[in-house]
Amino acid sequence: METIRILFVGDVVGATGREMFAKHIGAIKQQYAIDAVVVNGENSSNQGRGITPKIAQFFFDHQVDVITSGNHIWYSRDIYAYLDQNPRILRPANFPSGAPGSGVVVIQVKGRRVAIVNLQGRVFMREQTECPLRAADSILTYLKDKTNIIFVDYHAEATSEKMALAYYLEGRVSGVVGTHTHIQTADERVLPKGTAYITDLGMCGSLNSMLGMQKDAIMSHFLTQLPVKFTVDTSSPFVLSGAWIEVDVDTGRAIAIERIRIIDEGEIA
Numbered sequence: 001m002e003t004i005r006i007l008f009v010g011d012v013v014g015a016t017g018r019e020m021f022a023k024h025i026g027a028i029k030q031q032y033a034i035d036a037v038v039v040n041g042e043n044s045s046n047q048g049r050g051i052t053p054k055i056a057q058f059f060f061d062h063q064v065d066v067i068t069s070g071n072h073i074w075y076s077r078d079i080y081a082y083l084d085q086n087p088r089i090l091r092p093a094n095f096p097s098g099a100p101g102s103g104v105v106v107i108q109v110k111g112r113r114v115a116i117v118n119l120q121g122r123v124f125m126r127e128q129t130e131c132p133l134r135a136a137d138s139i140l141t142y143l144k145d146k147t148n149i150i151f152v153d154y155h156a157e158a159t160s161e162k163m164a165l166a167y168y169l170e171g172r173v174s175g176v177v178g179t180h181t182h183i184q185t186a187d188e189r190v191l192p193k194g195t196a197y198i199t200d201l202g203m204c205g206s207l208n209s210m211l212g213m214q215k216d217a218i219m220s221h222f223l224t225q226l227p228v229k230f231t232v233d234t235s236s237p238f239v240l241s242g243a244w245i246e247v248d249v250d251t252g253r254a255i256a257i258e259r260i261r262i263i264d265e266g267e268i269a
């Protein structure tokens with residue numbers, strides 16, 4: 001059986017997350033025989049919100065094949081034109097039409113076409129996006145004669161909403177991986193009809209932080225309810241979280257999913 005292995009890395013937070021990613025990606029690729037890398041870059045700017053063209057290029061220079069994103073993609077305006085120019089960086093497909101960029105890309109991996117799709121949930125999310133289930137249906141119609149190897153980065157908050165999309169697409173896509181919460185879940189498995197699933201990949205950044213940000217300001221917000229400025233945490237140790245999925249290239253069915261969580265107590269810069 002011919003297979004392809006794709007690695008998905010959860011939200012990379014700030015320069016801390018970028019350096020952690022860059023330090024480990026080569027060894028991870030080698031250790032797990034990874035054929036392609038997809039990383040969620042929505043928090044990879046220095047402020048931890050958004051991404052710039054320069055940072056997108058940084059990922060492409062460090063073995064990344066596709067960058068996915070989510071609600072924070074719109075934070076840096078510099079990225080708008082870049083989204084239209086570079087098809088390998090995605091924004092959620094179910095933003096209203098007219099938004100810059102695209103939420104679907106088809107790339108070549110080991111001579112096979114592989115589709116990466118980015119969608120955003122609606123439960124506890126501020127943006128009024130189109131129905132992700134119906135958006136997924138029309139994307140699958142678009143991909144029908146292109147490939148049956150299809151992966152979805154589902155950027156959503158609620159576990160129920162994430163499971164709903166996975167079951168909705170079960171047997172129709174190779175994998176659904178969740179992002180956005182920055183907290184890795186331990187529920188990775190291949191669903192009965194051959195769709196690999198994990199509720200959330202987790203994040204890449206400082207371990208003793210809150211979702212990659214310094215915890216003191218966030219604690220103060222919870223205590224006082226006053227607005228606070230979030231700052232990316234740069235302290236050691238660092239974590240890189242994600243999962244790889246192996247897929248049978250002829251059927252598009254996932255045959256394995258394995259969670260990855262690397263802790264680095266050393267220097268990363």
Ligand SMILES: [Fe+2]
Pocket residue numbers: 011042043070072180181182
């Ligand atoms: Fe995020």
Ligand SMILES: [Fe+2]
Pocket residue numbers: 042070071072155179180
């Ligand atoms: Fe997000």
